[in-house]
Amino acid sequence: MLLIECPHCGPREQTEFTCGGEGHIVRPDPDTATDAEWGHYLFMRKNPKGLHFERWFHAHGCRQWFHAARSTVTHEIFAIYGIDEPPPAIDPSKAGSQ
Amino acid sequence: MKKGSVCVAESYLRQSPLAQRALDTRVADDTSAAGLVLSERRFLAQINLCGRIDSAAVKAAVGVELPTKPNTVTEGNNIAALWLGPAEWLLVGPSDAEKAIYDALVEGLDGKSAGIVDVTEGRTVIRVAGPMARDVLSMGCPLDLHPRVFGAGRCAQSFIVRSTVILHQVDDAPVYDIYVERSQSDYLFHWFETSGAPYGVAIAEEPATNAWRRPPRRKKDDEA
Ligand SMILES: [Zn+2]
Numbered sequence: 001m002l003l004i005e006c007p008h009c010g011p012r013e014q015t016e017f018t019c020g021g022e023g024h025i026v027r028p029d030p031d032t033a034t035d036a037e038w039g040h041y042l043f044m045r046k047n048p049k050g051l052h053f054e055r056w057f058h059a060h061g062c063r064q065w066f067h068a069a070r071s072t073v074t075h076e077i078f079a080i081y082g083i084d085e086p087p088p089a090i091d092p093s094k095a096g097s098q
Numbered sequence: 099m100k101k102g103s104v105c106v107a108e109s110y111l112r113q114s115p116l117a118q119r120a121l122d123t124r125v126a127d128d129t130s131a132a133g134l135v136l137s138e139r140r141f142l143a144q145i146n147l148c149g150r151i152d153s154a155a156v157k158a159a160v161g162v163e164l165p166t167k168p169n170t171v172t173e174g175n176n177i178a179a180l181w182l183g184p185a186e187w188l189l190v191g192p193s194d195a196e197k198a199i200y201d202a203l204v205e206g207l208d209g210k211s212a213g214i215v216d217v218t219e220g221r222t223v224i225r226v227a228g229p230m231a232r233d234v235l236s237m238g239c240p241l242d243l244h245p246r247v248f249g250a251g252r253c254a255q256s257f258i259v260r261s262t263v264i265l266h267q268v269d270d271a272p273v274y275d276i277y278v279e280r281s282q283s284d285y286l287f288h289w290f291e292t293s294g295a296p297y298g299v300a301i302a303e304e305p306a307t308n309a310w311r312r313p314p315r316r317k318k319d320d321e322a
Binding site: 009015 | 103169182183184186240241242254255256257262
């Protein structure tokens with residue numbers, strides 16, 4: 001069980017949250033994107049071993065989205081940041097990245 | 099939405115979702131020996147407010163200021179304003195005041211961006227008190243309710259044994275008001291009764307509420 005620090009509510013149990021998957025995926029312009037680009041946007045994810053920047057939703061709390069930088073190896077959370085903020089600089093080797 | 103088109107249930111059809119528990123027939127003469135003291139606060143007026151709300155206009159319209167600090171409650175004019183999100187609040191008033199509070203908000207926030215919804219019929223409120231209240235709650239709720247973290251004037255949304263709730267600590271005694279959806283309220287009340295049984299459970303009388311009175315209206319410039 002993770003203890004996740006909601007930017008508004010503070011530390012809450014993981015069961016209150018929903019994970020929204022990989023963050024910072026840029027939506028291509030549907031008028032100009034090729035089928036390959038659109039397919040990549042919809043379906044392709046990095047699924048890394050180690051450092052992962054992902055979106056979380058405080059579904060059973062304040063119902064706000066935010067970002068987390070989490071290790072998929074150790075579950076350690078290195079940073080919590082706003083849904084409109086760019087990913088912070090984190091040494092990937094600290095998160096078990098290879 | 100057309101102004102004033104809110105649907106309010108007719109009061110003669112109203113029944114508490116805990117009605118079949120006949121709590122008023124089980125009220126204990128003396129609750130001092132019980133570890134857990136339960137009661138229901140029926141039909142409290144509940145208005146959900148969302149958007150970038152002009153707090154001063156709310157204060158002028160209904161007499162309570164909106165809390166800006168997350169998970170806190172402000173009180174004024176017999177209304178409690180619970181913080182639900184950075185742009186969402188629940189205003190709770192005495193029973194049968196929902197129409198009047200709703201109308202006052204619609205008028206007071208006229209021309210401003212706001213979502214105002216009467217959600218009175220959606221939930222009932224279980225008041226949980228007694229010396230073991232915190233311990234029993236902690237068995238089913240993931241919130242940290244320790245007094246150094248959570249005290250009177252705090253609220254939080256979470257769940258208790260999988261039921262979505264809004265929890266408001268009313269008093270440091272401790273006393274909690276648990277807002278629970280109608281359909282889950284009987285399950286949750288039953289859970290409180292069985293979980294509190296080892297410590298002794300008593301049913302208390304429904305807490306009294308004071309009437310809400312609309313603040314005097316300020317004259318608009320064009321009326322002066
Ligand atoms: Zn939150």
